[in-house]
Amino acid sequence: MQPIKLSQLETPCLVLDEAKFERNITRMRAHLDQLGVSLRPHVKTAKSIDVARRVLRPPEASIAVSTLKEAEYFLAHGLNDILYAVGAAPNKLDHITDLRKRGARLTLILDNGDAARAVVARARASADRIPVMIEIDCDGHRSGIVPGDPALLELGSALTDGGCELRGVMTHAGNSYNCGSVAAIRTMAAQERDAVVVAANALRAAGLPCPVVSVGSTPTATYADDLAGVTEVRAGVFVFFDLVMTGLQVCAIDDIAISVLASVIGHQRDKGWIIVDAGWMAMSRDRGTAKQKIDQGYGLVCDALGRPYEDLIVADANQEHGIIALRPGARAGLPDLPLGAQVRILPNHACATGAQHQAYKVVRGDADAISTTWPRIGGW
Amino acid sequence: MQPIKLSQLETPCLVLDEAKFERNITRMRAHLDQLGVSLRPHVKTAKSIDVARRVLRPPEASIAVSTLKEAEYFLAHGLNDILYAVGAAPNKLDHITDLRKRGARLTLILDNGDAARAVVARARASADRIPVMIEIDCDGHRSGIVPGDPALLELGSALTDGGCELRGVMTHAGNSYNCGSVAAIRTMAAQERDAVVVAANALRAAGLPCPVVSVGSTPTATYADDLAGVTEVRAGVFVFFDLVMTGLQVCAIDDIAISVLASVIGHQRDKGWIIVDAGWMAMSRDRGTAKQKIDQGYGLVCDALGRPYEDLIVADANQEHGIIALRPGARAGLPDLPLGAQVRILPNHACATGAQHQAYKVVRGDADAISTTWPRIGGW
Numbered sequence: 150m151q152p153i154k155l156s157q158l159e160t161p162c163l164v165l166d167e168a169k170f171e172r173n174i175t176r177m178r179a180h181l182d183q184l185g186v187s188l189r190p191h192v193k194t195a196k197s198i199d200v201a202r203r204v205l206r207p208p209e210a211s212i213a214v215s216t217l218k219e220a221e222y223f224l225a226h227g228l229n230d231i232l233y234a235v236g237a238a239p240n241k242l243d244h245i246t247d248l249r250k251r252g253a254r255l256t257l258i259l260d261n262g263d264a265a266r267a268v269v270a271r272a273r274a275s276a277d278r279i280p281v282m283i284e285i286d287c288d289g290h291r292s293g294i295v296p297g298d299p300a301l302l303e304l305g306s307a308l309t310d311g312g313c314e315l316r317g318v319m320t321h322a323g324n325s326y327n328c329g330s331v332a333a334i335r336t337m338a339a340q341e342r343d344a345v346v347v348a349a350n351a352l353r354a355a356g357l358p359c360p361v362v363s364v365g366s367t368p369t370a371t372y373a374d375d376l377a378g379v380t381e382v383r384a385g386v387f388v389f390f391d392l393v394m395t396g397l398q399v400c401a402i403d404d405i406a407i408s409v410l411a412s413v414i415g416h417q418r419d420k421g422w423i424i425v426d427a428g429w430m431a432m433s434r435d436r437g438t439a440k441q442k443i444d445q446g447y448g449l450v451c452d453a454l455g456r457p458y459e460d461l462i463v464a465d466a467n468q469e470h471g472i473i474a475l476r477p478g479a480r481a482g483l484p485d486l487p488l489g490a491q492v493r494i495l496p497n498h499a500c501a502t503g504a505q506h507q508a509y510k511v512v513r514g515d516a517d518a519i520s521t522t523w524p525r526i527g528g529w
Numbered sequence: 530m531q532p533i534k535l536s537q538l539e540t541p542c543l544v545l546d547e548a549k550f551e552r553n554i555t556r557m558r559a560h561l562d563q564l565g566v567s568l569r570p571h572v573k574t575a576k577s578i579d580v581a582r583r584v585l586r587p588p589e590a591s592i593a594v595s596t597l598k599e600a601e602y603f604l605a606h607g608l609n610d611i612l613y614a615v616g617a618a619p620n621k622l623d624h625i626t627d628l629r630k631r632g633a634r635l636t637l638i639l640d641n642g643d644a645a646r647a648v649v650a651r652a653r654a655s656a657d658r659i660p661v662m663i664e665i666d667c668d669g670h671r672s673g674i675v676p677g678d679p680a681l682l683e684l685g686s687a688l689t690d691g692g693c694e695l696r697g698v699m700t701h702a703g704n705s706y707n708c709g710s711v712a713a714i715r716t717m718a719a720q721e722r723d724a725v726v727v728a729a730n731a732l733r734a735a736g737l738p739c740p741v742v743s744v745g746s747t748p749t750a751t752y753a754d755d756l757a758g759v760t761e762v763r764a765g766v767f768v769f770f771d772l773v774m775t776g777l778q779v780c781a782i783d784d785i786a787i788s789v790l791a792s793v794i795g796h797q798r799d800k801g802w803i804i805v806d807a808g809w810m811a812m813s814r815d816r817g818t819a820k821q822k823i824d825q826g827y828g829l830v831c832d833a834l835g836r837p838y839e840d841l842i843v844a845d846a847n848q849e850h851g852i853i854a855l856r857p858g859a860r861a862g863l864p865d866l867p868l869g870a871q872v873r874i875l876p877n878h879a880c881a882t883g884a885q886h887q888a889y890k891v892v893r894g895d896a897d898a899i900s901t902t903w904p905r906i907g908g909w
């Protein structure tokens with residue numbers, strides 16, 4: 150059977166460059182090996198068992214998830230050491246109990262007494278020593294308690310006394326996405342590490358267990374140079390990377406492993422517009438580069454083989470229409486892309502763009518042939 | 530069997546208020562009846578046969594779609610008069626031919642000679658009189674040819690001479706979404722009408738057929754007061770409405786029929802933040818109100834029964850976390866929403882938020898009970 154070629158596909162679709170993807174994984178794993186920490190990949194970026202299997206080294210089965218649907222899916226595929234890295238609403242406790250009964254070593258996170266009381270009550274009612282990590286706030290980003298908060302020890306005691314398994318502490322340096330330089334990311338990585346290490350030491354000094362000390366964000370994981378005291382790193386977007394990460398100097402354009410394949414469907418020549426069939430439904434509405442130094446619109450345009458055009462972006466988007474135009478001040482001219490020509494568009498945010506699609510068309514480098522298709526899941 | 534209650538659902542999920550939804554449909558249909566035009570609902574907003582069936586009056590079977598996947602789905606459910614309202618890339622012609630062979634009265638749109646040549650070649654090769662409408666640009670928004678462009682008659686002749694069925698002209702006043710007042714929308718509606726009527730008359734004066742004269746956008750459809758010469762209106766978002774439409778004065782907050790049900794998972798009390806389990810994955814990244822007079826963040830927060838809190842919005846969002854906070858300058862205080870409390874969040878953009886979900890949980894008014902679940906499709 151002839152292999153299917155990109156040029157034969159109906160567009161838009163999501164393309165995964167396997168060579169770049171593998172290189173990204175190899176680089177991150179080597180870096181974390183050198184730092185002496187394990188990797189718990191956050192599978193919310195790819196939501197694909199095929200991707201997870203290439204990140205994990207058997208018999209590793211540790212992942213972080215953002216939804217119970219992900220937990221269901223990855224458990225069904227044999228990955229059972231699952232950190233649910235979003236605070237659990239009480240309406241999810243039945244489902245959590247059910248997942249644990251079916252073999253998931255599902256660990257919860259929480260940062261407040263009400264949540265601890267709900268989980269303790271559930272642990273008692275279900276006679277299940279539910280593992281819990283306490284979420285630490287390292288940068289004022291979103292959730293968690295600051296390491297010096299007396300609530301830390303109260304939560305730790307309440308959980309252990311209440312029959313839960315206190316597994317440790319975790320944090321997420323969400324503000325690393327707003328860093329203006331590599332130096333700032335390095336500082337943030339140290340701050341992230343210090344927050345959980347201080348919290349872990351406080352728990353241990355109080356006689357409480359804290360075997361796991363977990364940090365995680367792709368920028369800090371990339372630039373951390375000392376993770377003493379940390380036991381695991383959670384990171385997700387590094388498998389694919391994206392334009393936001395490029396803007397943060399966390400990766401090069403050439404490292405971005407996913408793109409949206411689109412076809413030219415028209416032109417507005419007097420306006421310098423090329424119209425393609427990838428709009429915000431295919432790219433997502435994510436405009437994460439809008440606040441960065443280089444605004445990439447809804448994505449950076451490459452030729453059909455993945456080579457970027459200079460200064461050519463998706464300047465605007467409707468649901469199924471993308472308007473390709475040169476960036477203001479562009480040096481190059483508009484390329485000649487006739488009706489039907491294909492382009493690949495690099496996304497601002499891999500998690501958001503991936504979520505708009507149901508599968509990856511996998512290619513290697515600039516080959517036109519699709520080697521395989523990997524499904525992905527969505528929803529809750 | 531007891532009906533399922535909203536309060537029993539795992540969150541986030543998409544809720545459809547059937548009473549508001551039906552009122553929106555009744556109002557639009559009455560308005561278009563009064564104007565003497567037919568409605569071809571754009572099903573890209575809801576992507577649900579259950580929604581489409583409530584908009585159409587049997588034996589009506591006319592819809593507009595934005596993807597061939599929608600065409601497949603609605604054809605399978607018996608709706609066969611389908612306008613594919615996005616220019617067709619040549620890589621989709623095989624699929625289009627296949628859909629037509631299976632009974633879809635699928636009509637294409639185009640605005641350029643290359644596309645016309647490709648469709649004519651396909652019409653000949655498949656011995657199929659493919660119906661085509663010429664896309665007219667009424668407002669410089671995106672695609673189409675301006676009514677006075679000599680290309681109009683060239684395209685019309687090329688299509689009829691080449692064995693296609695010239696069905697008429699269509700336009701979409703996309704810039705109606707940028708109007709600053711109701712008066713401006715009324716002017717835009719007249720401009721949209723005039724563009725297609727002028728084009729239709731030019732085709733007819735040249736001896737070319739033009740039975741269908743089609744306009745469409747929810748703002749212009751709502752405020753048009755004279756559609757003489759127009760035969761059909763395409764509109765989609767009016768079935769649900771959203772905050773962008775409210776900002777345009779096209780609907781009231783109370784008309785918005787969909788919302789995302791979310792649960793409180795934490796607080797940052799010193800910052801005035803309530804953290805919920807609906808982030809941008811559930812709301813979409815759409816920030817369409819950011820450029821309007823009232824920026825609604827990622828959505829306006831209502832209580833569990835759908836009654837809006839004053840000045841309470843989703844101020845920021847991560848993938849599965851929403852940060853609820855008061856709008857700057859809010860008069861009311863932060864409501865007391867403990868862990869596990871449910872809220873409903875009204876979306877900026879119904880098309881974008883809907884696309885993040887796989888089903889609608891249908892309720893009536895402020896009832897807590899779910900009457901039914903309607904699935905929706907996504908992808909390409």
